[in-house]
Amino acid sequence: EPEVTQTPSHQVTQMGQEVILRCVPISNHLYFYWYRQILGQKVEFLVSFYNNEISEKSEIFDDQFSVERPDGSNFTLKIRSTKLEDSAMYFCASGGGLSRETQYFGPGTRLLVL
Amino acid sequence: RKEVEQDPGPFNVPEGATVAFNCTYSNSASQSFFWYRQDCRKEPKLLMSVYSSGNEDGRFTAQLNRASQYISLLIRDSKLSDSATYLCVVITTGTASKLTFGTGTRLQVTL
Numbered sequence: 735e736p737e738v739t740q741t742p743s744h745q746v747t748q749m750g751q752e753v754i755l756r757c758v759p760i761s762n763h764l765y766f767y768w769y770r771q772i773l774g775q776k777v778e779f780l781v782s783f784y785n786n787e788i789s790e791k792s793e794i795f796d797d798q799f800s801v802e803r804p805d806g807s808n809f810t811l812k813i814r815s816t817k818l819e820d821s822a823m824y825f826c827a828s829g830g831g832l833s834r835e836t837q838y839f840g841p842g843t844r845l846l847v848l
Numbered sequence: 849r850k851e852v853e854q855d856p857g858p859f860n861v862p863e864g865a866t867v868a869f870n871c872t873y874s875n876s877a878s879q880s881f882f883w884y885r886q887d888c889r890k891e892p893k894l895l896m897s898v899y900s901s902g903n904e905d906g907r908f909t910a911q912l913n914r915a916s917q918y919i920s921l922l923i924r925d926s927k928l929s930d931s932a933t934y935l936c937v938v939i940t941t942g943t944a945s946k947l948t949f950g951t952g953t954r955l956q957v958t959l
Binding site for chain 1: 880886889890893945946948951952
């Protein structure tokens with residue numbers, strides 16, 4: 735069964751550093767998303783991406799964040815100048831197979847900013 | 849008011865019991881509804897979509913009441929493996945299919 739994959743599974747970084755989180759969506763999907771979940775809190779939407787551009791972003795997704803689909807298979811989230819409060823689980827999701835609205839999540843990248 | 853509200857629980861039930869979770873949503877423009885399941889420190893996994901007429905998938909039954917803006921999930925004959933957090937999720941019209949999550953309801957099924 736096709737699945738969304740994410741790398742790395744864990745990332746530890748120093749405050750102020752840049753991180754890139756990588757995702758490989760399901761191959762025939764067209765819609766891509768990033769969500770995050772701070773420990774003990776709900777899953778929050780960050781950004782949606784379709785046709786090589788951002789279709790929607792949340793208030794969380796400020797200039798510190800960017801997304802890219804560099805090669806037709808990978809989908810990346812870059813966080814510049816990380817802050818302590820960026821520590822969270824970051825989930826990539828893809829949708830648009832039979833139903834655009836049915837989204838499948840990757841296993842997540844746990845980011846810890848020290 | 850939170851967009852999607854759930855009782856956080858935990859609900860502790862014995863194996864074989866029937867348990868029901870409710871969820872309310874605040875935005876009347878919400879158009880699509882789902883239940884996801886999340887195990888500890890894992891990704892959300894789609895359990896089922898929720899349709900206006902109600903729908904069933906094995907031991908799981910979902911209901912939607914648009915007038916009252918609430919969604920329910922019923923689990924019959926609970927199994928130990930049902931222990932997880934159940935997430936109520938909505939999509940609102942015009943939002944590029946972004947998922948809005950509730951905080952989840954934790955279920956613990958015991959022997």
